[in-house]
Amino acid sequence: MQCQSDGESSSSGSSSTTTSRRGDVDLEGEEKICAVCRDRATGYHFHVMTCEGCKGFFRRTVIKGVQFTCPFTRSCTITKAKRRQCQACRYQKCLDVGMRKDMIMSEEALRLRRALRRQKQHPEQSPPDVWEPPEETSLTAEQEQLIEILTEAHKKHFDSTFAQFSHYQAPVRLHIHSPGSRSPLDPVLPPLCPFNPQDHFESDTEEVLPDVFSMLPFFADLSTYMIQQVIQFAKEIPSFRSLPIEDQISLLKGATLEICQIRFNTVFNEETNTWEFGEHCYTIQDGAMLGFQQLYLETLLKFHVTLKKLRLHEAEYVLLQALVLFYPDNVNVVQQDEIDRTQEQIALTLKTYTDRRHPLPEGRFLYAKLLLLLAELRSLKVENTREILRIDQDLTSMTPLLSEIIS
Template identity: 30%
Template structure:
């Protein structure tokens, strides 16, 4: 009788490279960890798209309801989780007693913990970009990780070597205008707040420390997001299918926008996009880079207690990133890890340039600076009279329930906040093209939600 090597078979859930038989079926570490977390934490998920979401290696993080159902249909067994917990002991105790070793003999972070961290970050990124693609409906994400527009064109983001669910958007079709730039900046920053609400230890910080972290990271976010999605070093691509070229001049922009972008765009392309392209940065590495930029314990003004919490969360991301690279690129893991971290100084330098440009523009009255951008990027937290919605209002407002959101504790090794939800409603207000995040609006009392009880595998209908 011929025996089939499980490692030769792809993951039965997502089709990625398997690492053996886990809980009764051949699967990868990602799906193994996802199934295990779901059972141990008794998580309940929902699906917003008729329970028919594509689950493959590019889209496995997009819908946790459909991913869990596919785990069950592929043959994963709940009993195997219970047996493992009862007979072997808690995962935390096992990890403490038997730390895994790298080939060089150095202790590395436990694989399951690292997979949890990156999977959580990927899920957060997928939800943010789902909201962004909903706002700009011309962006049609296809099942192979590419995106096609009406003319059939497509482009891969910087991480083309391993495209993810949140990285595929349509080919940019025209140069951006001042209105495009302002609209995208506002939308990006507002969704950034919702993303931050899901990242531990952010929910546990004081309001003052939350604002410090957001303001410290906001200009970096405005640079990182389009940079990763730019396919080459000729233009910076925005989510709304527009772009900025390195030589884009005053024909497209008026005074303020040209002043703000003319000396930044070439440097973003050369110092951020080009290194990302050379590395063929993966989505998993990008979400870690984002989290590391946000979790900055040395941000000026943070309280000592918050610094400790942020440093601990940052260390978890650092370990997860290195462990991921060690698996994907074992031959040159230290070099690749270092090159990714070396993007941070260039990012900070460009951030300072952006702040200086906006400061000079506002000081000399060259143009009116958007109140929300001013509040996020400039040091005028007390000057909020003209702001439609302030940072404090966003932070104090509840978020919506989203598909696949965790309703139970995420455990000590998680960096995703179990008590927050990411499903913002983007509405058009004012002149019709300035998006504001309308938070704190309750859903209709007649609206319904369907989720699955992981203990009984029965659908449960609830009124929201």
């Protein structure tokens, strides 16, 4: 029996996986048992010795992003006879025994591998040149709904022209909360005066260069405004609202600065290397005037140029924001499992979307490139925090909301 099919399988070594003709007993006479259901195993699949049934079940579940619910106590016994009775516990058992989601190949990769196999068997036949997205990568109704929710929240709480921006002093903190009071995620900051960038860049008679003393208050106010918008965006997401308030605050503190950078990229002009907010634009030179170090600014600019060149759709931008939001690794949260499940759902939706909506060669490795950029973005957030604190430690006192985010 062949141990590896078109689905992804891996072997830890030829000596340890050599089988008899039955395929379920190795040369030493040790029976191969599925780690999930105890049925006869056919080999290592996704890092674990499993049967074909559990291999296929795990792959379908991950690819389609299905969310199962156990009708009992989430402790069902999984055996060959009972494995179909509770899909939720069967999937959890797959994870518990060590099956790895990152080893699952996309439908496109599988299709290309099959084409290469056919080409080796029949060299006279060439693989097709035209890319056609496989039907299996179509977005599910649940994924379409997720994108719709995130897109609506983004449009509602991101003012790309900054027409609604007003200067703010931030008198509230994220953690202030008492019975019957407003939620700490509902900061209401009174506008002091309408936003007019000319106040910072021109006098009544002649144009003047802004100095750090005039730019710092502006930067503090702008940061507060952006943070507010991210908070409101997060609160529009049902899976975020359902979390305990402590987890909501932790996730926001861990992700807000990164989400702001993703939003800034939507208004970035790669031809002029400027960020355009309606009629106004800013460059890294403005950041230098604030006191940000040149090395950090150059790294930041490179990030935005690289991300912009990927030509992301609006749906991909909003999915990236949500993916960053539900990233609990660097913060303390109570409902870790629930947050992990939400992040997994968002990640699978993003991968399916990129595979489906970007034809080759544009879409080649696009999802992998996004993951690498997110890792770079996390490093930039750390440097950004250091730079803010280095520039002026009194800056955070101008906006307690910013201070709370970077604490």
